[in-house]
Amino acid sequence: MVISFMIINNYFDKKYIELTEDKLIFYRFFGNQTLELKKIRGAYMDDKYNIKILYGKKVKSYRVVNISEGDKPLLKVLIEILNNDKTVFFSENKNLSPWIFGCYIVPMTINNLMDFKSIYSCIFWIIIAIGMIISIYDATYYSNNIFIYNNNLIIVENRLGKNKEYYPNKDKYKFEYNISNYTYSFKPSKNKTIVIPSNITYPVYYKEKLVELYNISNNM
DSSP states (O other): OOEEEEEEBBBSSSSEEEEESSSSOOTTTTOOOOGGGGEEEEEEEEEEEEEEOOOOTTEEEEEETBOOOOGTTHHHHHHHHHTTTOOOOEEOOOOOOOHHHHHHHHHHHHHHHHOOOOOOHHHHHHHHHHHHHHHHHHHHEEEEEEEEEEETOOOOOOOSSSOEEOOOOTTOOOEETOOOOOOOEEEEEEEEEEEESSEESSTTHHHHHHHHHHHHHHTO
C-alpha cells in the first residue's frame, strides 16, 4: 500500500495532485501523469500557476489553475519539497505546441464526424479530440538547452548530453534584464538565448538567486 504524504484537491474537492513516498501524480480527467520522485531534480511555479519540473534531462510543464482555495498554500510546500537541492533552472521556450497536434486531431475528428450519423459517435469523437489536446497542453515537454544555476556555477545542458559550464565574472557571456517584459536573458553565445521569466512565485529564493546572478555578472 502506497502512503500519501500530500494530497491537493481541485475546485470540486477531488484529488488533483498527490505526493507519495516515491511518486508525484497529477490527476486529470483524460489520464493521469505520474512522475518518479528520484528523477525530479527541481521545480518552480509562476504566478499563472504553471509548474515546471526538471525531470531527468527534460523539463515538464503542468498548469494547475483548478486548485481548491483551501489547498493553494500546499503548493508552496510541494514546490519546496520537490526543489530540495535549491537548484535554479530554466529552459529555452521551445515546446511541443498543442496547436501543432490540433492540426492533426481536428481534421481527423471532422472526418469521423462526417462518416458517423449517430449523435453518440459525434459526441465521442468531440470528447476524444478535446481530451487529447488538453493532455498535450497539460504536460508539455521542454528539452533544448536547460539552464541550471547552482553553487555559483552556470551549466547549460542540451539533449545531446553536451554540457557547458560558465563561471560568473570569469567567462564571457551576457546575463541581462529586460525592463519592458520583466525577464532575464542568458546569452552564452551570439546565436543562443535562454529567456528567464521573473514572475516566479515559489520557491521564493528563485528571485533572490536571479538578482544575485545579475549583480555578479554585471559587477554590481
